[in-house]
Amino acid sequence: xxxxxAAAKIRDGALTCEALTRSxxxxxxxxxxxxxxxxxxxxxxxIAIARELDKRAPMGPLHGLPLGVKDxxxxxxxxxxxxxxxxxxxxxxxxAACVAVARSSGAVILGKTDTLEFAAAGxxxxxxxxxNAAHTPGGSSSGSGAAVGDRQxxxxxxxxxxxxxxxxxSFNGIYGLKPTWSSVSREGAKQYANSLDTxxxxxxxxxxxxxxxxxxxxxxxxxxxxxxIASLRVAWCRTPFWSKIExxxxxxxxxxxxxxxxAGASVTELVLPPLFDGMFEAQNTIMMAEGRASFLDVALExxxxxxxxxxxxxxxxxxxxxxxxxxxYDLAATARKAxxxxxxxxxxxxxxxxxxxxxxxHYSTGDHVFNAMWTLLHVPCLAIPCTxxxxxxxxxxxxxxxxxxxxxxxxxAQAMAPVIDxxxxxxxxxA
Amino acid sequence: xxxxxAAAKIRDGALTCEALTRSxxxxxxxxxxxxxxxxxxxxxxxIAIARELDKRAPMGPLHGLPLGVKDxxxxxxxxxxxxxxxxxxxxxxxxAACVAVARSSGAVILGKTDTLEFAAAGxxxxxxxxxNAAHTPGGSSSGSGAAVGDRQxxxxxxxxxxxxxxxxxSFNGIYGLKPTWSSVSREGAKQYANSLDTxxxxxxxxxxxxxxxxxxxxxxxxxxxxxxIASLRVAWCRTPFWSKIExxxxxxxxxxxxxxxxAGASVTELVLPPLFDGMFEAQNTIMMAEGRASFLDVALExxxxxxxxxxxxxxxxxxxxxxxxxxxYDLAATARKAxxxxxxxxxxxxxxxxxxxxxxxHYSTGDHVFNAMWTLLHVPCLAIPCTxxxxxxxxxxxxxxxxxxxxxxxxxAQAMAPVIDxxxxxxxxxA
Numbered sequence: 129x130x131x132x133x134a135a136a137k138i139r140d141g142a143l144t145c146e147a148l149t150r151s152x153x154x155x156x157x158x159x160x161x162x163x164x165x166x167x168x169x170x171x172x173x174x175i176a177i178a179r180e181l182d183k184r185a186p187m188g189p190l191h192g193l194p195l196g197v198k199d200x201x202x203x204x205x206x207x208x209x210x211x212x213x214x215x216x217x218x219x220x221x222x223x224a225a226c227v228a229v230a231r232s233s234g235a236v237i238l239g240k241t242d243t244l245e246f247a248a249a250g251x252x253x254x255x256x257x258x259x260n261a262a263h264t265p266g267g268s269s270s271g272s273g274a275a276v277g278d279r280q281x282x283x284x285x286x287x288x289x290x291x292x293x294x295x296x297x298s299f300n301g302i303y304g305l306k307p308t309w310s311s312v313s314r315e316g317a318k319q320y321a322n323s324l325d326t327x328x329x330x331x332x333x334x335x336x337x338x339x340x341x342x343x344x345x346x347x348x349x350x351x352x353x354x355x356x357i358a359s360l361r362v363a364w365c366r367t368p369f370w371s372k373i374e375x376x377x378x379x380x381x382x383x384x385x386x387x388x389x390x391a392g393a394s395v396t397e398l399v400l401p402p403l404f405d406g407m408f409e410a411q412n413t414i415m416m417a418e419g420r421a422s423f424l425d426v427a428l429e430x431x432x433x434x435x436x437x438x439x440x441x442x443x444x445x446x447x448x449x450x451x452x453x454x455x456x457y458d459l460a461a462t463a464r465k466a467x468x469x470x471x472x473x474x475x476x477x478x479x480x481x482x483x484x485x486x487x488x489x490h491y492s493t494g495d496h497v498f499n500a501m502w503t504l505l506h507v508p509c510l511a512i513p514c515t516x517x518x519x520x521x522x523x524x525x526x527x528x529x530x531x532x533x534x535x536x537x538x539x540x541a542q543a544m545a546p547v548i549d550x551x552x553x554x555x556x557x558x559a
Numbered sequence: 560x561x562x563x564x565a566a567a568k569i570r571d572g573a574l575t576c577e578a579l580t581r582s583x584x585x586x587x588x589x590x591x592x593x594x595x596x597x598x599x600x601x602x603x604x605x606i607a608i609a610r611e612l613d614k615r616a617p618m619g620p621l622h623g624l625p626l627g628v629k630d631x632x633x634x635x636x637x638x639x640x641x642x643x644x645x646x647x648x649x650x651x652x653x654x655a656a657c658v659a660v661a662r663s664s665g666a667v668i669l670g671k672t673d674t675l676e677f678a679a680a681g682x683x684x685x686x687x688x689x690x691n692a693a694h695t696p697g698g699s700s701s702g703s704g705a706a707v708g709d710r711q712x713x714x715x716x717x718x719x720x721x722x723x724x725x726x727x728x729s730f731n732g733i734y735g736l737k738p739t740w741s742s743v744s745r746e747g748a749k750q751y752a753n754s755l756d757t758x759x760x761x762x763x764x765x766x767x768x769x770x771x772x773x774x775x776x777x778x779x780x781x782x783x784x785x786x787x788i789a790s791l792r793v794a795w796c797r798t799p800f801w802s803k804i805e806x807x808x809x810x811x812x813x814x815x816x817x818x819x820x821x822a823g824a825s826v827t828e829l830v831l832p833p834l835f836d837g838m839f840e841a842q843n844t845i846m847m848a849e850g851r852a853s854f855l856d857v858a859l860e861x862x863x864x865x866x867x868x869x870x871x872x873x874x875x876x877x878x879x880x881x882x883x884x885x886x887x888y889d890l891a892a893t894a895r896k897a898x899x900x901x902x903x904x905x906x907x908x909x910x911x912x913x914x915x916x917x918x919x920x921h922y923s924t925g926d927h928v929f930n931a932m933w934t935l936l937h938v939p940c941l942a943i944p945c946t947x948x949x950x951x952x953x954x955x956x957x958x959x960x961x962x963x964x965x966x967x968x969x970x971x972a973q974a975m976a977p978v979i980d981x982x983x984x985x986x987x988x989x990a
Contacts, residue, residue, distance in 0.1 A: 188859075221652045225750075225856040232859035310753040313852045319656075319746040322753070345855060345873075347881055421744045424776060425656040428619075428663035442776075450778055450963035454899070457962075461892030468885070531888075532881030 131193050131282035132335035138192045145192030149178035149236050152194045156280045162261060164254045165275035167199045168206050169239035178236050188233030189342040195230055196275050196284035198268075199240035200247045201327075202316035203227055206239065210246045210318055211253060214430045224316025226285060226327045226344075233343035238281055241271025244493065247287050248320045248419065250435030252491060258300065259521055263486040266296030267493030269328075273300045276330040277522075283340060284330045289320045289415055291482075291499025293328035294526050297511035298481035299494065301522030303545075304330045305337040305538070308531045309506035312344050321418035323457070324411065324503050334542045337510065341538060348535035354542040355475075358392035362544075363474035365398040368405045372497045374484030376517035381480055383515050384525045384548045388478070391547045398470065398477060404463055404501065410456035411500035416446050417453045460504045467505055468530045476540050481526040485517035502526075508534040510541045513549045562624050562713035563766035569623040576623030580609035580667050583625045587711045593692060595685045596706035598630045599637050600670035609667050620773040622665030627706050627715035629699075630671035631678045632758075633747040634658055637668070641749055642684060643676045645861045655747025657716055657758045657775075664774035669712055672702025675924065678718050679751045679850065681866030683922055689731065690952055694917040697727030698924030700759075704731045707761040708953075714771060715761045720751045720846055722913075722930025724759035725957050728942035729912035730925065732953030734976070735761045736768040736969070739962045740937035743775050752849035754888070755842065755934050765973045768941065772969060779966035785973040786906075789823035793975075794905035796829040799836045803928045805915030807948035812911055814946050815956045815979045819909070822978045829908060834890075834897055835932065841887035842931035847877050848884045891935045898936055899961045907971050912957040916948035933957075939965040941972045944980045 129137075137143035153171050160166055174194070181192050197203055200210045202220035204227075209215045222228075227237060242253035244267045253270035257263035258278035265274035269286030276284050277300025286293040288306045297304030306328040314327050329340045341349035364385050366373070373381075389395040419441035426434055427442040440446075480498040487494055502509045508531070511524045527544065529537035560568075568574035584602050591597055605625070612623050628634055631641045633651035635658075640646045653659075658668060673684035675698045684701035688694035689709035696705035700717030707715050708731025717724040719737045728735030737759040745758050760771045772780035795816050797804070804812075820826045850872035857865055858873040871877075911929040918925055933940050939962070942955045958975065960968035 219652055221650055223856075225853070228856035228860055232856070310849050311852055313750060313856060314753075315750040315853065315856075319744060322741040322745075344852070418741050421742055421775070422656070422746065425654075425659035425663070425744060425746075429659055454962055458892070458896050461889070461895070464892070465889050531885055 130333040130336050131331055132333060132339055134282060135191065135193060135339060139186065145178040145181040145236065146175060148192060149174050149194050149238070152238060152281050159278055159280060163256055163258050163274050163278050165241055165271040165278065165280060167209060167211065167240045167242050167271065170206060173205065174236055174238050181234060181236065186234060189339045190230055191234030193235050193283055194238040194281050195235040196238055196241045196272050196281045197227055198243050198247065198272050198285050198287060200243050200287065200318040201227060201285055203237060203240065208240065211243045211251055212245045213251070214426065214433050220316070222316065225313035226317065229343055241275055241284060243270060244268030245435060246318045246320065247289065247292060249437035257486050257521065260519065262488050263521060264489050264493045266299040266486060268292040269296045270493065272330055273297060273302065276300065276302045276332065282332055282336060286328050286330060287317055288326050288328055288499070288503055289324045290411065290503060291496025294499050294509050294511045295482045295494050295496060297330060298524035299486035299522065301513040301524065302330050303333060303337055303513070304328055304511040305341065306509045307341070307346060307534050308508050311346055311532070311534065319422045321415040321422065323414050323418060326503065334538060334545045338538045341534060346534045347532060349538065352535050352539040354539045357543045357547060360393040360476065360540060360543060361474040362388050362393050362395045363398035363477050364395060365400065365477050365479040367479055367498060367501060368400060369408055369497045372483055372495060373480060376484035376523050377480045377482060380514040380523040380525050381478070384478055387547045387550070388544060396474065398474065401466065403466055406459055407463055407501040407504055408497060410459045411504040413448055413452055413456040414460070414504065416441060417448045420444055464505055464531065467507070471530055476537065477528040479526055479528060481511045481524040485519055485521040485523055502528055506531050508537045510537055512541060512545050561764040561767050562762050563764060563770055565713060566622065566624060566770060570617065576609040576612040576667060577606060579623060580605050580625050580669070583669060583712050590709055590711060594687055594689050594705050594709050596672055596702040596709065596711060598640060598642065598671045598673050598702065601637060604636065605667055605669050612665060612667065617665060619664030620770045621661055624666050624714055625669040625712050626661055626666040627669055627672045627703050627712045628658055629674050629678065629703050629716050629718060631674050631718065631749040632658060632716055634668060634671065637671055639671065641677045642674050642682055644682070645857065645864050651747070653747065656744035657748065660774055672706055672715060674701060675699030676866060677749045677751065677869070678720065678723060680868030688917050688952065691950065693919050694952060695920050695924045697730040697917060699723040700727045701924065703761055704728060704733065707731065707733045707763065713763055713767060717759050717761060718748055719757050719759055719930070719934055720755045721842065721934060722927025725930050725940050725942045726913045726925050726927060728761060729955035730917035730953065732944040732955065733761050734764060734768055734944070735759060735942040736772065737940045738772070738777060738965050739939050742777055742963070742965065750853045752846040752853065754845050754849060757934065765969060765976045769969045772965060777965045778963060780969065783966050783970040785970045788974045788978060791824040791907065791971060791974060792905040793819050793824050793826045794829035794908050795826060796831065796908050796910040798910060798929060798932065799831060800839055800928045803914050803926060804911060807915035807954045808911045808913060811945040811954040811956050812909070815909055818978045818981065819975060827905065829901065829905065832897065835894055837890055838894055838932035838935055839928060841890045842935040844879055844883055844887040845891070845935065847872060848879045851875055895936055895962065898938070902961055907968065908959040910957055910959060912942045912955040916950055916952040916954055933959055937962050939968045941968055943972060943976050
């Protein structure tokens with residue numbers, strides 16, 4: 129059952145919030161020792177909140193829906209550890225803005241999901257891939273991606289600074305939206321890079337993603353009719369980083385193109401101009417340079433107790449000069465404008481969401497080379513499950529629209545998803 | 560005594576942190592009923608912290624220096640009310656990043672200063688201009704500007720999204736730095752507009768500003784020698800918004816130019832290309848559009864208890880379209896590049912810090928028309944006191960450098976300040 133289906137049943141009185149919350153908690157109970165997606169759960173509290181929601185009129189689009197929160201996002205009634213040894217006892221006094229909006233929209237905040245330390249570097253999440261514990265579920269939104277992928281919860285918040293949100297969606301066979309930069313407040317989520325940090329969410333369908341977009345009042349969310357697939361002009365894009373693609377990633381992109389073409393969509397190739405070649409490096413330059421300021425307070429406060437990765441950022445170990453940083457900012461600005469000018473010739477860009485399947489690793493969370501450029505472009509990105517790789521793990525693709533066109537992207541994805549994502553149920557062997 | 564002078568005396572053992580803190584508290588005691596700069600003070604705690612600092616080795620550049628914090632910046636040991644009726648009981652569990660850095664550098668966090676509600680709109684600060692209680696001290700950093708101007712404390716944090724930091728510096732006859740956007744973490748300060756919000760600080764000299772810049776490890780801060788004034792190429796700039804200048808603002812700019820020229824600097828006029836004409840409107844568009852997301856959580860949480868100004872932002876009362884927002888973003892990006900290209904012909908830009916003197920008002924905090932463009936350009940801006948207006952109130956000017964050139968701006972300002980700011984003591988009549 130998707131979140132949107134559950135929401136409809138709750139609205140119709142066919143399902144209680146409490147029953148839905150309990151079913152999530154039961155699934156977590158059965159699976160958490162293997163998947164390790166959660167850093168904190170307060171089951172009695174979640175049930176009590178769900179019960180209260182059952183008694184009252186619908187609060188908003190997320191009424192009664194359980195939601196997982198990446199543990200670098202503040203919650204007023206749960207610890208926020210950032211998966212950092214130095215934040216184990218931290219209990220924020222207020223919810224992060226995104227959590228407050230979700231609560232005001234009726235969501236049941238189920239618990240906190242494991243994450244790469246501060247969603248940036250340092251300590252890895254303990255989370256394992258739900259289908260193969262030798263593999264990473266991706267990161268930094270490891271727990272949120274795995275929990276939704278493993279059907280422990282329908283909705284969860286992740287974040288993306290490089291590729292932390294869309295990549296885990298691909299690896300876990302789920303849907304994910306990284307909205308336009310700055311269209312959702314990231315107050316109360318750990319800051320890494322001002323120009324990049326974005327709150328995103330996972331769901332099990334495009335409708336699920338739209339529900340949350342409505343809660344955040346993204347411009348026209350849920351108000352645009354899904355277009356006829358035959359009218360869609362899809363541009364598939366290898367990106368300048370194609371040398372990093374793996375066979376499974378290439379197969380997913382090819383399958384998505386073939387399925388869309390067969391369904392009647394116009395499918396053409398988009399070759400980005402050379403201007404975009406430097407976008408991966410530019411994203412890294414900005415992330416590392418802005419990270420200097422973001423981790424200075426904890427570097428001074430915790431000294432040697434803080435992981436060396438963060439001291440490297442604060443100490444500018446890469447030796448990034450002001451000139452290099454400004455060149456990266458200016459390239460990004462030029463590329464944003466250039467990218468959107470290309471849309472005269474098509475409606476949506478289809479491109480890899482990850483290099484391929486989730487790697488076999490408990491350290492690497494995979495490469496963000498197919499995500500970083502889009503993050504820096506500030507454009508909305510939506511992950512759609514597509515194929516299964518040679519190891520039997522999911523591989524997704526992503527669709528991309530211009531900045532601020534989140535609602536249109538959701539509407540187009542609603543038309544494309546049934547065509548691209550046709551290998552359900554993907555998780556039959558663990559059900 | 561400036562902060563830098565006090566720091567030197569503390570280092571030499573000629574002054575204790577405790578004595579300095581007590582002298583600030585005494586001045587506040589004498590003046591607070593009139594100026595109303597502070598929303599919260601914990602005198603015994605400040606004295607206890609100062610006493611502890613007297614016992615230990617220097618912690619950093621701010622060792623023993625009292626510092627005021629604008630009350631929309633989180634403090635772990637004091638309330639953070641945002642001057643909002645709905646946040647009166649808020650006690651954050653952690654310091655904002657800038658407060659944590661200041662504490663780790665040895666600062667004594669003296670208390671919280673009054674502010675426009677959420678530093679954005681709504682309720683006005685109760686603070687009065689130290690020299691004339693019928694006038695505004697400027698805003699939104701009202702309390703910080705007035706407290707430093709009234710010699711109640713040497714250093715204070717402000718913030719700027721439109722003109723909230725530099726304008727109060729001008730009105731209160733003090734020095735202020737708004738550093739390059741994203742060079743100082745604003746985690747834990749209330750978010751208004753992601754693309755604009757910047758933490759700044761006030762001091763009583765350029766050296767004071769440099770001390771804080773060193774604490775934040777701004778690139779090369781304090782490492783660049785102050786240039787010979789005769790070698791400086793100064794470009795004075797009316798900006799495209801000159802029709803808003805008042806006689807006192809014009810007189811300040813003219814006086815600064817004349818004094819610099821007399822001291823041997825090269826002083827030429829910079830006329831910005833027409834591209835810049837739309838920058839004021841672009842700043843407002845971005846501020847209001849990003850404010851939609853920033854206040855959604857409190858709008859949902861507090862409903863009618865939240866001031867209507869914030870609901871206007873959340874509800875997009877201005878009807879800003881995605882196209883208009885993107886045009887504003889793209890104009891800003893183009894202007895950033897164009898502005899910095901102009902620097903081949905000069906070293907620093909000299910431009911109004913405010914329209915003129917502080918207006919006679921308890922509601923308006925003055926016009927940010929001479930600040931907004933620079934905020935949107937992301938460039939460092941430094942306010943220098945200059946003249947006295949017809950009502951006997953101070954009027955400053957500001958100097959502006961390219962992004963990331965904060966340290967060079969500080970070094971140049973150190974050469975220019977003794978020339979521009981020669982009407983000391985400005986506050987003789989209240990001393």
